[in-house]
Amino acid sequence: MAQTQVTIPFRESEGPQAKHAPARLKFYVDVKRCIECGGCEVACKNENNVPEGIARIRVVTVNEGEAGESNVAVPCMHCSKAPCVAVCPVDALYHREDGIVQVNKETCIGCGYCLYACPFGAPQFPKSSPFGARGVMDKCTYCAGGPEEPFSDRERRLYGSNRIAEGKLPMCASVCSTKALVAGDGEEVANVVRQRMAARGSGGGGWAWGTAYPESK
Amino acid sequence: MEPIILWQTKWSYSLHVPLYLFFGGLTSGIFLAAVVADLMERKWQGAALLSKVSSYSAIVTLALAGFFLTVHLGKPERGLAFPLFFTNYDSWMTRGGWIVGVGTLLVLLYAALWYRGGAAWVRRLVGLVGLPVLLMLAVYTGLLLSRGTFVPLWSSKYLPFLFLNSGITTGLAASGLVGLVALWFRGPQPQTAHSVVRWISMAVALFILLELFEIYNFMTYLAGSGQHAPTGEFVAPKGGAHVYQYVTRGALAPWFWWGVIGLGLTVPLLLTLVEFLLDCLTRPLGWHRVLFTVPKFALVLLGGILLRCVIVWGGDLSAPLDFPPSVWPIPPISGG
Numbered sequence: 001m002a003q004t005q006v007t008i009p010f011r012e013s014e015g016p017q018a019k020h021a022p023a024r025l026k027f028y029v030d031v032k033r034c035i036e037c038g039g040c041e042v043a044c045k046n047e048n049n050v051p052e053g054i055a056r057i058r059v060v061t062v063n064e065g066e067a068g069e070s071n072v073a074v075p076c077m078h079c080s081k082a083p084c085v086a087v088c089p090v091d092a093l094y095h096r097e098d099g100i101v102q103v104n105k106e107t108c109i110g111c112g113y114c115l116y117a118c119p120f121g122a123p124q125f126p127k128s129s130p131f132g133a134r135g136v137m138d139k140c141t142y143c144a145g146g147p148e149e150p151f152s153d154r155e156r157r158l159y160g161s162n163r164i165a166e167g168k169l170p171m172c173a174s175v176c177s178t179k180a181l182v183a184g185d186g187e188e189v190a191n192v193v194r195q196r197m198a199a200r201g202s203g204g205g206g207w208a209w210g211t212a213y214p215e216s217k
Numbered sequence: 218m219e220p221i222i223l224w225q226t227k228w229s230y231s232l233h234v235p236l237y238l239f240f241g242g243l244t245s246g247i248f249l250a251a252v253v254a255d256l257m258e259r260k261w262q263g264a265a266l267l268s269k270v271s272s273y274s275a276i277v278t279l280a281l282a283g284f285f286l287t288v289h290l291g292k293p294e295r296g297l298a299f300p301l302f303f304t305n306y307d308s309w310m311t312r313g314g315w316i317v318g319v320g321t322l323l324v325l326l327y328a329a330l331w332y333r334g335g336a337a338w339v340r341r342l343v344g345l346v347g348l349p350v351l352l353m354l355a356v357y358t359g360l361l362l363s364r365g366t367f368v369p370l371w372s373s374k375y376l377p378f379l380f381l382n383s384g385i386t387t388g389l390a391a392s393g394l395v396g397l398v399a400l401w402f403r404g405p406q407p408q409t410a411h412s413v414v415r416w417i418s419m420a421v422a423l424f425i426l427l428e429l430f431e432i433y434n435f436m437t438y439l440a441g442s443g444q445h446a447p448t449g450e451f452v453a454p455k456g457g458a459h460v461y462q463y464v465t466r467g468a469l470a471p472w473f474w475w476g477v478i479g480l481g482l483t484v485p486l487l488l489t490l491v492e493f494l495l496d497c498l499t500r501p502l503g504w505h506r507v508l509f510t511v512p513k514f515a516l517v518l519l520g521g522i523l524l525r526c527v528i529v530w531g532g533d534l535s536a537p538l539d540f541p542p543s544v545w546p547i548p549p550i551s552g553g
Contacts, residue, residue, distance in 0.1 A: 086305075086307055087305075089304075089314065091305045111291070116362075117367075119367045
């Protein structure tokens with residue numbers, strides 16, 4: 001299959017923060033739009049042949065049954081300053097140039113340190129043999145495959161699909177019916193967030209807005 | 218708004234990681250006892266023998282730490298080759314790998330010097346050089362967990378000191394036990410031969426008191442973090458209070474109260490009190506001392522294991538998500 005790369009403008013990263021790539025491809029989860037349909041979970045599992053026991057994305061319900069109940073889909077957020085990358089002793093976790101946090105399953109030792117460093121619980125450690133690798137970490141790849149040759153059987157078997165190389169967005173965001181899960185270039189995602197917040201007025205019901213800006217309460 | 222509680226399950230209720238942390242700290246304490254006894258050889262009867270058997274014991278406990286560290290990995294063979302694979306020196310696991318590696322060499326060298334005999338000053342010099350490295354091993358076991366900045370129980374402010382303290386307490390207790398066994402095999406001893414065990418027994422009691430004080434401070438800190446002070450770097454405002462409930466009144470409460478506080482710390486302290494009173498009120502206990510010291514040391518060791526279990530298992534409660542959107546991974550307007 002011919003390899004198709006998404007054209008992503010490269011940004012230099014220098015100085016003490018060089019290890020952390022500049023923000024590029026990002027997710028945004030709009031808690032005001034998520035309806036907990038579970039479509040993203042199903043689409044992810046189907047697209048990447050995710051085995052039982054692994055959840056690369058899951059929908060968490062907050063304040064269930066109470067006023068203010070809200071849902072939030074939680075994939076790997078591909079943090080710019082990812083704590084998992086910082087703690088991984090073997091550098092199995094790393095940033096691609098486009099900001100996607102990827103795991104190299106040929107290097108991972110399966111220590112579980114990244115799981116406890118991650119604020120989102122993204123790293124997954126199945127008991128059986130996920131993707132043919134015993135006991136190593138698996139997580140959301142942003143549907144960008146892995147460090148293997150794009151579209152190869154090995155990449156498909158170890159990491160799942162590579163929609164980014166095909167010029168497509170991650171499957172979970174593509175199927176989200178309410179556009180609660182937004183994916184794409186960081187600046188474009190940020191524009192979507194700003195537009196929605198502006199339309200909703202002060203605070204916009206953003207997650208923990210009151211914590212960040214208590215004076216706006 | 219309540220924070221989202223995430224339950225992690227990678228290590229939950231398994232013993233590998235608690236035992237790894239326990240034996241790591243234990244080795245530090247045993248090595249400390251060996252070096253101190255070595256230095257006090259002329260003042261304490263039986264100190265030389267205790268130092269010798271402790272130095273051998275440190276090899277066993279360090280090997281056990283390494284074993285449990287390795288078997289909890291998904292890819293143990295890569296962990297064993299850590300000098301080749303561990304390349305991220307920002308990670309405490311990499312630093313810890315080297316601390317364990319260097320510590321192992323020093324422990325082996327110190328034991329070899331005891332085994333082969335020779336100049337005592339060389340052996341003591343190796344012991345003094347190795348002591349900070351081995352004590353760092355105990356501190357490292359706390360620092361390793363403290364990098365989980367979204368886990369309220371793994372506070373970088375308290376865990377390193379608590380694990381260092383516990384490592385010393387359990388190490389002294391283990392040295393006392395192996396020292397007693399060695400003295401037993403050597404045959405009938407004069408009363409003074411047990412003075413080293415008596416010293417260790419008293420030191421264990423002092424470190425138990427210190428540990429109780431640290432645990433009290435730690436729990437008070439967690440309980441109070443609901444109002445003002447978040448525990449970790451990014452833990453939700455009520456994360457500390459949640460984990461405080463989990464440890465002291467939730468599923469971990471029996472392990473914490475009955476295991477760590479009761480059997481591991483309070484009962485040994487009471488046994489010390491009885492031992493001390495009998496020593497003062499009647500004649501010195503002599504060999505009858507083992508009726509108090511052996512169960513006391515054994516309970517201290519059990520408490521050390523249970524403390525690690527509670528801390529590691531409590532790490533399953535992660536409360537990260539109620540933090541300001543400014544730290545969410547949304548790029549600023551410039552996109553930089």
